[in-house]
Amino acid sequence: RWEGEAEIDYVFKVVVVGDSAVGKTQLLARFTRDEFALDSKSTIGVEFQARTLTLHRKRVKAQIWDTAGQERAVTSAYYRGALGAMVVYDVTRRATFEHVSRWVEELRAHADGSTVVALIGNKADMPAARREVAADEAARLAEEQGLFFSEASALTGDNVERAFLTLLEEVFAVVS
Numbered sequence: 620r621w622e623g624e625a626e627i628d629y630v631f632k633v634v635v636v637g638d639s640a641v642g643k644t645q646l647l648a649r650f651t652r653d654e655f656a657l658d659s660k661s662t663i664g665v666e667f668q669a670r671t672l673t674l675h676r677k678r679v680k681a682q683i684w685d686t687a688g689q690e691r692a693v694t695s696a697y698y699r700g701a702l703g704a705m706v707v708y709d710v711t712r713r714a715t716f717e718h719v720s721r722w723v724e725e726l727r728a729h730a731d732g733s734t735v736v737a738l739i740g741n742k743a744d745m746p747a748a749r750r751e752v753a754a755d756e757a758a759r760l761a762e763e764q765g766l767f768f769s770e771a772s773a774l775t776g777d778n779v780e781r782a783f784l785t786l787l788e789e790v791f792a793v794v795s
């Protein structure tokens with residue numbers, strides 16, 4: 620390593636969970652590559668993408684894990700060592716919101732007790748007529764469960780950076 624080369628101070632594992640097709644893969648692509656891929660799901664099985672950023676003058680590598688379409692087969696290995704988690708639902712599909720508590724329970728069962736959890740209502744770009752979950756209802760659930768909450772859109776990029784950064788800041792506060 621030569622003088623001046625960026626050094627990694629922390630690696631933060633963050634897992635993204637939620638029902639199929641809520642936009643987990645696209646949120647991850649948006650945050651790590653600022654992309655919205657039209658042909659997602661080319662790979663099968665668990666994988667992660669990384670992005671390195673500076674928080675409080677420390678180099679932090681955020682390692683964001685995606686279930687890559689294997690939601691039903693997520694195992695404890697997926698959650699192991701996760702410092703942060705995003706539970707994602709789709710604001711246009713009520714059922715995906717109804718399942719949020721189940722995902723939070725699964726997280727609490729498998730991940731560490733100190734894992735920071737964010738609730739994300741994705742596809743906020745969709746027309747109001749298509750909406751099946753109101754933001755204030757989700758905010759209430761998040762408050763009850765002690766989660767950070769934000770709506771976001773992987774398609775437009777709205778709030779995606781902010782949601783991940785807030786989560787990473789929270790993780791930073793826990794580990795540092």
Ligand code: GDP
Pocket residue numbers: 638639640641642643644645646659660688741742743744745771772773774775
């Ligand atoms: P995953 O199964 O949870 O990983 O979901 P994907 O990321 O594969 O997305 C599922 C579908 O929703 C795809 O057709 C995406 O193009 C679409 N999608 C994902 N995010 C958004 C979003 O923010 N807005 C809209 N309108 N569509 C989205």
